[in-house]
Amino acid sequence: MRLWHVDLLEYLPKGQLLSQWRELNSIFVKEDKHILINYIYEYPKYELYVYTKKVIDEMKNRGYKIRTYEKMNKYFEDIESVKNVKPFKNHHDNEYLQICYYNLKEKFIRGQKDYEEDMYNNLCKYVNDILLSQ
Numbered sequence: 001m002r003l004w005h006v007d008l009l010e011y012l013p014k015g016q017l018l019s020q021w022r023e024l025n026s027i028f029v030k031e032d033k034h035i036l037i038n039y040i041y042e043y044p045k046y047e048l049y050v051y052t053k054k055v056i057d058e059m060k061n062r063g064y065k066i067r068t069y070e071k072m073n074k075y076f077e078d079i080e081s082v083k084n085v086k087p088f089k090n091h092h093d094n095e096y097l098q099i100c101y102y103n104l105k106e107k108f109i110r111g112q113k114d115y116e117e118d119m120y121n122n123l124c125k126y127v128n129d130i131l132l133s134q
Contacts, residue, residue, distance in 0.1 A: 001026075001034040005092050005100040006051055007130075009058045011123035013107065013115040018064070020055050024048075028075035039091045047087040049076050054087075094130065101127045 001023050004012060012020065026032050027040075027048070040048055052072060059066060086092070101123065108120045 001032060002036045002100075002103075003040065003051065003088075005097045006054060006087055007092070007097060007126075008100050008104070008123065009054055010061075011104070011119060011126065012058075013104075013112060013119065014062075015112065015114050016104070016107075017055070017058060017062070021059060021066070024052055024055060025071050028071040040088065043088055045076065046079050046082045047085060049079055049082055050085060051087040052076075094134065097127065097130065 003023070004016065004020060009017070009020075023032075023037075027037070031041075056066065104115075104120075104123060108115045
């Protein structure tokens with residue numbers, strides 16, 4: 001279970017993006033505990049909401065249909081206001097960006113069928129631009 005770095009959502013292959021939605025729904029239902037996501041519970045709940053909206057926006061941008069928001073709406077029903085923040089800023093840092101990048105790079109190198117070369121090249125360009133600007 002992983003929440004991909006928020007800045008890499010647009011570079012995820014279809015399989016990872018759809019899996020991200022499934023993982024979020026699992027969090028909404030069970031408040032999963034897992035070494036790769038436990039940090040999200042250190043942040044205000046609205047940050048997970050902001051992250052979730054970014055996942056939804058990317059899915060809609062690609063034309064994917066979401067059948068239901070029921071679990072999400074129930075999970076976030078107690079949130080009164082949402083601040084427009086970069087979610088999980090102390091964890092979704094440049095080091096985590098690199099971790100996610102190398103994970104995605106391996107998927108591309110190993111031939112993940114739904115990982116198009118253009119998307120991978122855009123990911124590489126984005127990450128290199130970020131790292132060079134440090």
